[in-house]
């Protein structure tokens with residue numbers, strides 16, 4: 717997969733080259749290119765924003781600069797691209813979104829700042845490629861860069877070969893619609909607290925049942941909306957007994 721990020725703060729994306737993702741880039745599993753939006757400005761001040769039509773506070777990112785930037789970035793590679801525009805006014809980014817995007821050949825992220833990007837940039841792009849306006853949560857960040865770090869990490873760890881053990885992604889929260897339950901490691905007792913007996917029993921069936929029950933319990937407590945959204949056949953008789 718190739719990932720392009722267009723931003724006025726390229727340095728913000730440096731963590732993409734750290735740790736797991738950095739190793740995936742080195743191994744050639746994912747290709748990342750970060751572009752400075754100001755490279756496509758033509759004035760001495762390298763302005764990327766202007767006052768909003770209709771008045772009001774803040775500034776809006778100019779369509780001409782974004783249009784030229786996206787044209788150039790898209791032309792730099794032949795693979796078909798999906799454009800992602802982070803915005804608090806977007807559809808929620810979920811694990812299912814990450815799974816769907818992990819099947820793409822190319823993702824291009826457009827990081828907004830100020831009051832966001834002139835809407836015509838999104839509308840014009842949508843006429844020639846798939847475009848998603850997405851939010852990473854119900855809060856407002858200063859810019860799209862942190863949202864891109866979140867989304868790229870969620871997608872990249874699903875790419876074949878990126879995680880050491882792919883089974884861990886299959887057992888993570890949201891994979892079966894539930895939150896994952898608690899995890900423990902050595903020592904057996906720490907500050908007077910012991911690891912649950914069943915996890916030391918070696919009884920695989922009992923361990924799986926205990927994990928499932930804790931996942932159901934935690935989801936009911938913290939995210940009842942997830943439980944309510946499960947399809948009817950997602951819970952078996954033992955789940956319902958719980």
Ligand code: SAM
Nearest residue numbers: 802803804828832851852856857858859860863
């Ligand atoms: N005026 C916009 C609104 O109220 O919907 C908020 C713009 S915000 C201050 C500036 C930029 O931060 C956005 O263009 C977007 O790139 C990013 N951003 C802020 N919150 C976000 C969120 N929850 N999810 C994704 N991107 C976000």
